[in-house]
Amino acid sequence: MHPLFAKTAMNYEPSTMNYTIHLKRTVILLTLLCSVMLATAQTVNEPGNAPSEWSQPYPPFRIAGNLYYVFTADLACYLIVTPKGNILINTGLASSAAKIKASIETLGFRFSDIKILLTTQAHYDHMGAMAAIQKATGAAMMLDEGDVPVATDGGSSDYFFGGHGSVYQPVKVDRVLHNGDTIALGDIHLVMLHHPGHTKGSCSYLFTVKDAQRSYTVLIANMPTIIAPKKFSETTGYPNIAADYQYTFKAMKPLKFDIWLASHASQFKLQAKHPAGSAYNPNAFIDQKGYDTELSELEGEFEKKLTEK
Numbered sequence: 001m002h003p004l005f006a007k008t009a010m011n012y013e014p015s016t017m018n019y020t021i022h023l024k025r026t027v028i029l030l031t032l033l034c035s036v037m038l039a040t041a042q043t044v045n046e047p048g049n050a051p052s053e054w055s056q057p058y059p060p061f062r063i064a065g066n067l068y069y070v071f072t073a074d075l076a077c078y079l080i081v082t083p084k085g086n087i088l089i090n091t092g093l094a095s096s097a098a099k100i101k102a103s104i105e106t107l108g109f110r111f112s113d114i115k116i117l118l119t120t121q122a123h124y125d126h127m128g129a130m131a132a133i134q135k136a137t138g139a140a141m142m143l144d145e146g147d148v149p150v151a152t153d154g155g156s157s158d159y160f161f162g163g164h165g166s167v168y169q170p171v172k173v174d175r176v177l178h179n180g181d182t183i184a185l186g187d188i189h190l191v192m193l194h195h196p197g198h199t200k201g202s203c204s205y206l207f208t209v210k211d212a213q214r215s216y217t218v219l220i221a222n223m224p225t226i227i228a229p230k231k232f233s234e235t236t237g238y239p240n241i242a243a244d245y246q247y248t249f250k251a252m253k254p255l256k257f258d259i260w261l262a263s264h265a266s267q268f269k270l271q272a273k274h275p276a277g278s279a280y281n282p283n284a285f286i287d288q289k290g291y292d293t294e295l296s297e298l299e300g301e302f303e304k305k306l307t308e309k
């Protein structure tokens with residue numbers, strides 16, 4: 001090559017590179033700007049036709065010690081009160097935010113005292129109002145690592161409800177939880193138990209509360225119900241689904257506790273154990289047998305699903 005051409009080429013190349021870098025930066029900036037605009041203007045399409053009990057109120061009440069039930073006849077939301085602030089577990093549908101606030105205030109607590117937000121599974125029926133409550137209270141959202149991606153895209157990457165954009169407002173995750181992690185606030189210590197299958201990061205919480213009489217070990221369980229409509233092998237959005245359920249049944253069966261609660265009130269028969277308006281009676285929720293029976297029924301359904309051809 002003629003030295004002149006070589007020189008020209010050498011001179012030319014860096015400026016091309018500068019131009020390319022500049023172009024790349026512009027594209028990155030524009031992409032960022034677009035995603036910020038999209039996030040701000042994000043439309044959430046919560047699935048319709050929800051059962052009426054999912055938004056039907058239930059009188060808030062004290063379950064045991066400093067643990068309270070704060071909303072809906074079926075989508076169970078729990079408040080744990082401590083001297084250093086409160087913990088809210090689950091929210092129900094998007095429309096629940098104001099009703100949860102009203103329930104908390106009816107019990108004599110302050111909504112703004114919520115410091116930690118937790119969920120038992122990142123599906124819209126438990127996460128619907130989470131982002132709104134996070135925004136209103138500034139509470140820290142803590143999530144099982146398996147549900148972090150789905151919670152931050154509002155359920156659009158969920159193996160079952162996904163593929164149609166966000167089904168709930170995405171949350172900002174402040175702490176990622178792993179199996180056995182402790183969530184501590186004031187005098188309460190919750191142990192997070194990773195129970196995947198229903199979602200990739202479904203989980204339960206085990207902790208102790210006490211009243212003037214005694215202390216109670218409480219399990220708020222995410223019961224491993226199966227919603228995958230296809231065979232496990234065809235559930236491509238969740239390749240490990242069968243192995244995760246298997247793990248979860250093995251992990252859940254040996255659990256021992258006094259009080260059993262769950263993500264859905266119907267699972268632990270809230271209305272039979274504590275008819276609306278009844279007096280404080282933690283003993284009504286002492287039900288290891290009910291849990292064992294429910295779990296073995298679900299395991300039967302799981303075994304059946306495994307044999308589907």
Ligand SMILES: [Zn+2]
Nearest residue numbers: 121123125198
């Ligand atoms: Zn669910």
